[in-house]
Amino acid sequence: MLSLTGTPLSAIKFDDKIYHVNLAFDTVIKYLELAESDEPDQEEKAIHLFFGDQELPLDPDFFESSFKLINETITKAPYQSNSSMNFGMQVAPQQLYSYKQDADAIYASFLMQYHIDLLKERGKMHWCVFRALFDGLKEDTPIQRIIDLRQKNLSEIPDEQRSKIAQLQQYYALKVNKSKAEQDALSNNALSAAFNSLFKAAKKGGK
Template structure:
């Protein structure tokens, strides 16, 4: 999460060497989108994830490097200063409230309206921590937050049939696919143990093939 006393993380140290990590907001969004792509194999996701975050750097052939580096990336992406949001019944949100791809236009418009920031000009520059802080700080009057409010409103509490139908129509129009929360999707996508195990298996296969 964003800190006012230290710079956002952009590097990862391992065995005396320092590796740059690209944690620009658009890189992270591409990564999260990649994890939900059922057409890409587990190995393909792992390989593309490494390219997204580490680019063309020569990386060590050590599964622990990937385990620890992705633990760091996971913490940066998922950290929240206030914990998980709860619904009115006190439990974790049961449905996905927004989608970075589907809601891209609303997020863009809201950043431009409230902050005067053109996110297209910030690609490759604005750190994920900064993006998240600004996203969380969007006012209820912004386009994005109005959509979120529509999705969260409980139609069962509306007595007027016309108003209730209007809300249901709006919720259907702005609906997002999936039943998992954004945090659950990120946790699934950032399973560093699985990534490490996959790399370990691939490394072992490569070594056997070379003998």
């Protein structure tokens, strides 16, 4: 969530040292895609996404606290409570749109309304800025039209339009990779265990 008085998260302090965090919108989208995938070593790949090649402390507390802060930054919304959400590789469900599947529509919407070329903003535009602009997209933008279409109740559509709307809903239907139950399985405890394993492996490699 964007703040008009504070600076968006870009660094984390741990044991009096500062570590840069890459929260560009494209990095976060890669993280969300990783969280929904079946790729092995998700935690290690997530660490590299956000921290790059920095030398990080061999302390599970660093990773646990860092990812808690990162996920709070990613998922916090101004008009809803996130108090029940866990952190880790778990993310807010996206039931009406997909950053991957709807990439064309999102790109066209930003270009149409803000005259912003998102391809030129990769690695630069902070996630919080991206989300604020995304939430401000008007109803006539491509992505908002698709979202509206997906929400339409066919029983409320006039008979002469129902077949066409149904076909459009089928065409624009989201491809769901993981169930909510599977996403919930990536819990706080699972993440802590994973980082403990990383910590032990790093210590062994350093001997």
